[in-house]
Amino acid sequence: MTLFSLSTTGQISITGKNNSASTIIDAIIKNTGSPIIPNTVDVIKEGSPDTKVRGIVTTMFATMDVLRQAVAKNCNLIIAHEPLYYNHRDETKQFKNDQVFLEKQRYIRDNKLVIWRFHDYIHSMHPDGVSLGMLTKLGWKQYAVNGTLDQFRLPETTLRNLAEELKKIFPKYTFYIVGDPEMKLKNVRLAPGAPGSNYHIELLEKENVDVLVAGESPQWETYEYARDATSQGKKKAVIFLGHIASEEAGMDYCAEWLRGFIKDIPVSFIESGPSYWAY
């Protein structure tokens, strides 16, 4: 049986039902077209690379609830964009006696799941796979400036109206918004995830950026910059969608992309959704 083969587009195809997690992960990495990323966080977090994969789930966070849904679907390879254990490098030495960590790890091991993180490589795709997913989610393709994925020129609207439009797209989330609700705007820049406030501020400095639609930032950084800008009468604003809302559609796109070259193993996206409720 051919486990994988090179398609005419140069993509590796995974066929058959007898592929190991490591075969599939290697193919995914090669298919991103990215050079090898040293010291990447995209490694197997739990499980054996030799595990035969019955089904694949893509998700933003491999939460307890996502893991249970994956097991119910008979999927044993979980591809998550974000960490499994609550910090960027999935360090666990501080959790030796932590009951939340131990129960999650036990659940994963009892169910012989493989958890692989797909973060650095999906962002290294051309175009960035997360941005592609967000473009579909936002429905802003016709507003993209010169074919970019993070710059949009919308029909003139106000900050309040833009927030209302985004709330229709992300109804489960409550955004923190800095800026004058009546501010008129056209030029939107996306900054999904947590790219750092220096990056946020560099974007806000640009003349052709009225509003940044961001993931998250520490509250003493981008928030205060945007507050001062607003207070100075500058036409600048930030809508913080939250980290998950700003990237999760990328893992929905990821499932679709995987189905393009993984032929005989079911692949589905499971929504993590917001971690919080707002009050």
Added chain:
Amino acid sequence: MTLFSLSTTGQISITGKNNSASTIIDAIIKNTGSPIIPNTVDVIKEGSPDTKVRGIVTTMFATMDVLRQAVAKNCNLIIAHEPLYYNHRDETKQFKNDQVFLEKQRYIRDNKLVIWRFHDYIHSMHPDGVSLGMLTKLGWKQYAVNGTLDQFRLPETTLRNLAEELKKIFPKYTFYIVGDPEMKLKNVRLAPGAPGSNYHIELLEKENVDVLVAGESPQWETYEYARDATSQGKKKAVIFLGHIASEEAGMDYCAEWLRGFIKDIPVSFIESGPSYWAY
């Protein structure tokens, strides 16, 4: 004229109207009782240490709006708990051409203001000055466990009811809350500001902590830990008040404390308030 003198309590008093910013700042640091903190962020961020101080404002963030209010009150020493320029160390080399930074700096210099940060030293007071302010704001003195400032045993309530109580205290803020709204709780732990998710998780691991009332955390850290804990049926929750709500009352207390030893210069607290609106 005696510029300062040692009181019977060992506190340095500042009397008279002719004191420089550096004399006042030195007295404040000595009066905290803290050993000298190497590499502290508590330095003058803008202005001359020789400036004669006409009036003092304490605040959480020296926002543009706070600066204008201070000038309107004829105050020229601003004591802020948090950074002036959007990052912990107030690094500004990246802002050489940033119009928000330049306008703020120009306003401060045109008005000959002195901006001093009071962060590390107020947290080093015994008890922590920020915690003392928060205790008054919360009105939880009768619930404090063994005279602590961050551990409370409340009459049994639910997470939802606790959120409602906190909303009455902080009506301008929208909290992100992780946990079952109907969870019963008694044991509350405070973690103001951004002490890091390792600290948050260490607290949540404790048997005598049902709910953490926190400032802020990256959304891939404490948020996801608390989501998994909840999903595992553990009786754990986090209410994120936001960084400002979780500490601002400390700077109100600070003004009161300063008035105890600064006798002839007016000292007032100005609220920064939330940087965002929620939608």
